Amino acid sequence: MQGFAAVDYEFARQVLQRGIAALYAIAFLSTLNQFRALLGERGLLPAPELLSWVATSARRSRLLGPTLFRRVGYTDRRLTALCVAGLIVSAALVAGIPQLGPPWVPMVCFLLLWLGYMSVVSIGQTFYGFGWEMLLLEAGFLAAFLGSNDQPPPTVVIVLLWWLLFRLEFGAGMIKIRGGREWRDLSALTFHHETQPMPGPLSRQAHLLPRWFHEIEVIGNHLAQLVVPWLLFAPLLGLWIPGPVPALVGTAAAAIVIATQLWLVLTGNFAWLNWATIVLAFAAVSLPGSGAAVASDPPWMIDGLPLYWLAITCGVGLLYLVISRPALQNLFAHRQLMNASFNRWQLANAYGAFGTVTRERIEYVIEATMDADPDDATWREYDFKGKPGDVRRVPRQWAPYHLRLDWLMWFLPLGRSLEGWFTTLLVRLLEADAATLALLRAAPFGREHPRWVRVVSYHYRFATHAEYRRDRVRWVRDRRRVLVRPIGR
Known part of the structure; x- marks a missing residue:
């Protein structure tokens, strides 16, 4: 890192922008294929009925998250148009086209994805009540401020992505330690592979592994979620301690997170939760020389970043400093909330999963x-x-x-x-x-x-x-x- 510019995190930015955009494409495709049958005009929980219900009361209206359908009304055709537009913008970002322009271009693209998908989640009711929905929304918002290819990634945004990954992993670890006894007596994964919501092709083989292996799995999970997340912030020490060690510690922490998530990918079907975690883990991967060295700056730039862009990203950092307090308190609260949002825009959320494991x-x-x-x-x-x-x-x-x-x-x-x-x-x-x-x-x-x-x-x-x-x-x-x-x- 070089002050305001995270010059060694260019590879991380490329993975983050393209990976998060790919996940948005999958989310919009899933919505295009399923929303109308589940929540459309003749769906199991029709979205038009929800919008009509909230429109009759100001108090009810405050319960509904931000959505374009509140203003324009819901129809299945409008939902289809939104999903197709989301797929087009996502595909452009995966291809890296907006990133070739000035930083505000990919910013606008990611904010459009964020607002478009929030419009869906806000009326999605129980079918969109999963933690990975808010995770994708928050990741998309932060990805909007990673900039474009002709400037280094802003340090503040890279650190905010570490903070998101920390809340995701450490929050899940704490919810398990405070949850069912099976996580403390190391028996949780003797049941989980069999009783998880949607097993995968290798879940049975994982379930039939010996008990001692499942106990090692639990210990590894606790280490990966309770200890390793703290090491994600090690590169910050590089601002004061010279040498490659702090960045290497952060990269090693990211590698551990990625490895544990790949095991979950192999043994289950958790939508894009594991893949989103893997993509976010790349925010801590430092590759010296992956970005262009910052030359002497003209008056309108600092550390290779335009002043207007530096002001925008620092403003996002200050916003997160203010709104992150509830999530930070929740991590250490006796009654920890799982997958909770503390504001209407689904930013700085609390995350966690599987505090208890079903036994049959x-x-x-x-x-x-x-x-x-x-x-x-x-x-x-x-x-x-x-x-x-x-x-x-x-x-x-x-x-x-x-x-x-x-x-x-x-x-x-x-x-x-x-x-x-x-x-x-x-x-x-x-x-x-x-x-x-x-x-x-x-x-x-x-x-x-x-x-x-x-x-x-x-x-x-x-x-x-x-x-x-x-x-x-x-x-x-x-x-x-x-x-x-x-x-x-």
């Missing part, structure tokens, strides 16, 4: 029949894309793409009652609604209307090696009870 996997299986008598009928299952169903099927790798319906189905058994959107889902299946069926892997009767649907709960567990050799199954399941008795059109 209960799946709600939706079945349908064409028979007239539901009490003496042959029932066939709806097959989801990501959640367990057919016991012979290998779970697919979906991340960083996000299957929102499949994720929400995992949460249902954890609640005390079925949510309203789930009842609407059953109605849409009775109607053989094309948009809803497109969210599934397969419907038992294709586009035909079933006469009856019902919901049955099953206990799932991964098959042992012996069970797989004998029966060629990846899962073993046993039926528990009929949760929702047959309902018809």
Whole structure:
């Protein structure tokens, strides 16, 4: 680092700008493919109804985050236009085109992505209630101030990205230490690979590893999330301590974060959470000589940065200094909040995940029949894309793409009652609604209307090696009870 300019972080900037833009492209693609069926005009939780509800009261209006749809109104066509525009801007940033201009050009592009995706998240209700939504928003906001190729990255913005990564990792570590006993007795990962929301193709193999390996996993997780994040700030010592050691410590800390996140990528499907963490970790990767040396400055520049750009980035730094207080307090609070935003713009948020680990996997299986008598009928299952169903099927790798319906189905058994959107889902299946069926892997009767649907709960567990050799199954399941008795059109 050289004062206001992080001259050794040019490679980091390239990864950050292009990586975050790629994640926005995936988020907009996921929205384009799923939002209309989940939250559109005929969705399970229609966004127009939410906007009408908040419009009737000033108090309700304050509950809704910033969204363009408040002013222009929601239609499925406008949602499609927003997603297509988001994909175009994201693709341009991935290609590095705006970065060829002055720094305000990529800034405008990233702020457009930030505001556009916030417009979606604000009306996304429970289907957009995940921590990685606010993480992507905050990352996109900070990426807006990384500048363009003809200037070095601003030091203050690089440090703010370290602060974001610190809150993400240290917050997750603290929520685990304060959470379930399984994180303290080192047993958490003997269950997690099997009971996580959406297992991947290697989750079963990870689950069947010996117990001592899972205990090492937990210890490694605690070190990576509770100790390593502090080392991300080591390069700041380079401002006072000469030599390469401080920067090397920061780079080593980033490498540890990346390695642990890659293990999570291999063993699960957590949308873009792990990939966003990997991209953010590159903010601490210092490569001496990756950026052009800062020559003597003309009067309108300091450390290679234009004065107007220096003023903007320092202003962002001061803003974060003010708004970060709640998140800092939350990290050390006895009742730590998980994935919480303290302002309407979803900046300086609190992060954390899996404070407790579910010990058994209960799946709600939706079945349908064409028979007239539901009490003496042959029932066939709806097959989801990501959640367990057919016991012979290998779970697919979906991340960083996000299957929102499949994720929400995992949460249902954890609640005390079925949510309203789930009842609407059953109605849409009775109607053989094309948009809803497109969210599934397969419907038992294709586009035909079933006469009856019902919901049955099953206990799932991964098959042992012996069970797989004998029966060629990846899962073993046993039926528990009929949760929702047959309902018809």
